[in-house]
Amino acid sequence: MYWLSGGFVFRKVISPFHRLDPRAKLLVSMEFFVLSLLSSTVVEVILILVAILLVATVAKSLRRIARTIAFSGLFAVFIFAINFLFGLGLLNALLYSVRFLAIISSTSVFFVTTSPDELEQIMKWMRVPRDVVFAFVTAVRFIPVVMLDAFQIMDAQKSRGLEFEKGNVLKRVRNLVPILIPLVVNSVIRSGELAEAMESRAYGSTPKPTSLYGMRLRWYDVAVAVPSLLLVSAVALVVVFHVTLYI
């Protein structure tokens, strides 16, 4: 499970794609997303998927995205089976399932290459309220801390003789209680300390906080954004005006 979830977690890598302005990365990701939605044949979706994998290669994150695809492959099979059983035909069922893969990997490209810091900048740029941004930032910041906490509690309870992997489903769910309770208690204590530390560092004292660094569009952001946007717009127009692409 942890291995698979890695497909959506940012990893520090130095690559030409990572260097892009986060807004440019978001744009590219959204373009792939839109293209996947607009595609109407299996060949088109596969071409889009290949393009996404090319971007992933440039971003030195091919393995990560492949993980995502492997993970969502299960769902894709499911989607295929459902559509096929409901009589949509082999080609359509295939189209829907591969399109699902393309959509998932297009979003994965963004999350794998965009640091939490950049996510925060984008949210600020979109004028998301500051408290919401801060709540998001702390949530992401404390994911590894709480996970480590959970593992430690599990070990502690195991050493006291608790067996998680035994029993029927109901028993197993009940087994989670001795882990969840200390975990929640720890998190409540933690959030109290966080609130104190925030206050002590003047959080909320100004309506317009400044920032250590901001986003700046450079020539290579524009070089990526403008042509790709033109291309996707052209495709969208063609599709909206029902001109069939003979690929």
Added chain:
Amino acid sequence: MSNTASIRRGPGNTLASIDHLSFRYPDSPNPAVRDVSLEVREGEVVLLAGPSGCGKSTLLRCINGLIPHMYPGEYKGGVTVGGLKVAETPMSTLAQNVGLLFQNPENQIFMFSVERDIAFGLQNLSVPREEMRSRVDETMRLLGITALADRAPHELSDGQKQRAALAGVIAMRPKLIILDEPTSLLDPKTALEVVALIEKLNRELGITFIVVEHRLELLIPIAHRLVVMDNGSKVMDGAPQEVLADGRAEGYGVGIPPVAKLYSALSKDGIRLPKVPETPEEMAEELNGL
């Protein structure tokens, strides 16, 4: 290390003054702090000790303003820091005068990189970007963590986390820094590094410190003063060696360093050493001199 305290810049004017302060949390029958009066002078390192639950953390919250600004309760008396009445000064102003660091640095690092986190307080004060940059860089240099600028919190060791959290406080340039059990989660070697850092900041920048610490022997060498609390009240206050030499300290569960214990046992038996030793080596020297 024994002479550093006397060589160091002598404490100056009153920086913080606590005047007959009492505080009771709303959901508890007894006050957590009872009628405490305390003067802290500029440049002092004050060590605050006492059994767990005696009100040390509560007193610290009163000094930095979390009480009464964040915690409601019954508040009597007053606290003044740098001429500001704590109860009447907004947290944003207090934050630039008093920095507070707790036991667990993990819960005081909010951002994904060390330098972003150091900038957190400055952001909240609307410090312009260029100035923020230079203050962040200066603070990292001061604490020797420039190389960690881009590290995420989970990529730091415990000692590095403690430094990063301290940096976030120092960047706001407070005159007074309050540390609540700063070394209790650290191994002995890292704890000593933190103590050395406190000493350096006190000596070079003249920052005043109030430190709560159970392992007295760590901080005694750099402390100008030792204050002991018990059951919400201040029960002892004086030069560390004098307080420790006073037999009552032990009764308050204050962890007396073995040398000090030996000293008071010897003096009971009529063996008077020229001064209270701070280290076993010093004691050996004094005993040789007899």
